[in-house]
Amino acid sequence: MGKVAVAAAVVGVAAVSAAVVLVVRHRMQSSGKWAKAMDIVKEFEEKCATPIAKLRQVADAMTVEMHAGLASDGGSKLKMLISYVDNLPTGDETGVFYALDLGGTNFRVLRVKLGEVDNVKKEFEEVSIPPELMIGKSDDLFDFIAGELAKFVATEGEDMQIPAGTQRELGFTFSFPVKQSSIAGGTLVRWTKGFNIEDAVNDTVGTLAGGRYTDPDVIAAVILGTGTNAAYVERANAIPKWQGLLPKSGEMVINMEWGNFRSSHLPLSEYDENLDSDSLNPGEQIYEKMISGMYLGEIVRRVLLKMAEEAEFFGDTVPSKLEKPFILRTPDMSAMHHDSTADLRVVATKLKDILEISNTSLKMRKVVVELCDIVATRGARLSAAGILGILKKIGRDTVKEGEENHKSVIAMDGGLFEHYTKFRNAMQTAMDELLGEEASRNIIIKLSNDGSGLGAALLAASHSQYREYAEST
Ligand SMILES: Nc1ncnc2c1ncn2[C@@H]1O[C@H](COP(=O)(O)OP(=O)(O)O)[C@@H](O)[C@H]1O
Ligand SMILES: O=P(O)(O)OC[C@H]1O[C@@H](O)[C@H](O)[C@@H](O)[C@@H]1O
Numbered sequence: 001m002g003k004v005a006v007a008a009a010v011v012g013v014a015a016v017s018a019a020v021v022l023v024v025r026h027r028m029q030s031s032g033k034w035a036k037a038m039d040i041v042k043e044f045e046e047k048c049a050t051p052i053a054k055l056r057q058v059a060d061a062m063t064v065e066m067h068a069g070l071a072s073d074g075g076s077k078l079k080m081l082i083s084y085v086d087n088l089p090t091g092d093e094t095g096v097f098y099a100l101d102l103g104g105t106n107f108r109v110l111r112v113k114l115g116e117v118d119n120v121k122k123e124f125e126e127v128s129i130p131p132e133l134m135i136g137k138s139d140d141l142f143d144f145i146a147g148e149l150a151k152f153v154a155t156e157g158e159d160m161q162i163p164a165g166t167q168r169e170l171g172f173t174f175s176f177p178v179k180q181s182s183i184a185g186g187t188l189v190r191w192t193k194g195f196n197i198e199d200a201v202n203d204t205v206g207t208l209a210g211g212r213y214t215d216p217d218v219i220a221a222v223i224l225g226t227g228t229n230a231a232y233v234e235r236a237n238a239i240p241k242w243q244g245l246l247p248k249s250g251e252m253v254i255n256m257e258w259g260n261f262r263s264s265h266l267p268l269s270e271y272d273e274n275l276d277s278d279s280l281n282p283g284e285q286i287y288e289k290m291i292s293g294m295y296l297g298e299i300v301r302r303v304l305l306k307m308a309e310e311a312e313f314f315g316d317t318v319p320s321k322l323e324k325p326f327i328l329r330t331p332d333m334s335a336m337h338h339d340s341t342a343d344l345r346v347v348a349t350k351l352k353d354i355l356e357i358s359n360t361s362l363k364m365r366k367v368v369v370e371l372c373d374i375v376a377t378r379g380a381r382l383s384a385a386g387i388l389g390i391l392k393k394i395g396r397d398t399v400k401e402g403e404e405n406h407k408s409v410i411a412m413d414g415g416l417f418e419h420y421t422k423f424r425n426a427m428q429t430a431m432d433e434l435l436g437e438e439a440s441r442n443i444i445i446k447l448s449n450d451g452s453g454l455g456a457a458l459l460a461a462s463h464s465q466y467r468e469y470a471e472s473t
Helices: 003-047 052-071 138-153 203-214 270-278 286-291 296-311 330-337 345-355 362-393 415-419 421-442 451-462 467-472
Strands: 095-102 106-114 121-128 170-174 178-182 185-188 218-224 228-235 251-255 408-413 443-447
Touching (some): 003 296, 003 362, 052 421, 095 138, 095 203, 095 451, 106 138, 106 451, 121 138, 170 203, 170 451, 203 228, 203 451, 218 362, 228 286, 228 362, 270 286, 270 296, 296 330, 330 415, 345 362, 362 421, 408 415, 408 451, 415 421
Parallel strands (some): 095 170, 218 408, 408 443
Antiparallel strands (some): 095 106, 106 121, 178 185, 218 228, 228 251
8 A cells, every 4th residue: 555545544544533523522431421321310309309108297397286276376487377267168159259369470350240159250350460560569550450440340241240239349369478467458468479669368268168169178378379378267166375265167268378487308410409599488388489380490490500510411501491480381391291202292392382492302302291290299299298288187088987987088279289299199199198098088178269269259259348238148
């Protein structure tokens, strides 16, 4: 072979070996980065673990905090607020009533005509709350609410008229913690979720009222929406901090404000701690930030960001959109989590449309789904533990002699519970594991759609100023 040919061959071999070295190095580097990314996922998964034993500890802690919150104001992070609702709807309510339902994302105005329990006529309008009103002045927020209500009242039809000489009556579902001084008054404890307004009946109490209207076995209500909360029926003589007269019913609905629950048994990760410190209400609503719709997608984003920064998961630059808080919303996380296509093309589309991340491998997309599953499963199982805490408080976590058929119904509402199927299923599975086969037959968790809106109207009806008149005629 001539010198030139040999030289060319040598150069060729060198070039090939250089390429091989580059590929090997790239592979080693990428395998090293991949291993680093997987370490991040594995560590996160371990931090988020919710074995049954831990869930039982969380449930017991919830029960303890419930007792403490009922013993004295400030006795617990659980406010255990007295709702002054001591008589829940019976199904006999009649008439036309209005309701306002102010949640963390949506605002609804409703009008219902009560007569037959299974023939309630309901009309409503849903309005997104302008974000600027969530952090503006309270007058601007309530002027907005009043304006929307006035527009809705103007649409009243012939069949929804109120009796001559009477005033329209309204129930207000206000999805924020209020220390009530009566059924119709109270002081806001704090703003939560995305609201932070300087200078209003709770939706969970509304859901309990709406649920009880059609099912006398309803004993508690849980909201899993933008935020989370629970309310339940407590024995009036089991509220040491209550100085008032005991109601005839012997019962009182307690608004737990369980989003503010905190316990050393909660499986908190660094991502939860950072989310909390960056939030509008650092140190508050820790349980809510682990399980509710405002936050689940944000937790997933934070883990992906760390993988991008420390393991170049999406390549050697960090996608700029991934650095934007709350850009990955829980509905989008839910869509990726429920992606049933073989090549996870829903995940690919969401990553592209929301985070401007393209050409991901199927392997990468599977990791994204795994993160959604870790976060949603943890939230669902912690929700189940919270419910067990309530059941323990009222002695409904086991089947008592002679009560084999005594059902206890938990009325559920909220967009997270309603739309996130895998979350809902994981919650039910954890509930069954925690209660065991016998007791879980008697505990029914059921969606009470828009219970809070109907419930507010029902509470307006059951506290109507015209009710005595109607009953006496
Ligand atoms: N498809 C979905 N999958 C998962 N979560 C959802 C979905 N749709 C809505 N959500 C969650 O539900 C929340 C809205 O809850 P909803 O009860 O309807 O309103 P609000 O919180 O204002 O009372 C949203 O903030 C979101 O986190
Ligand atoms: O209906 P939403 O917006 O999800 O609200 C659920 C809960 O959100 C919490 O942040 C509030 O403190 C509760 O009062 C409320 O019930």
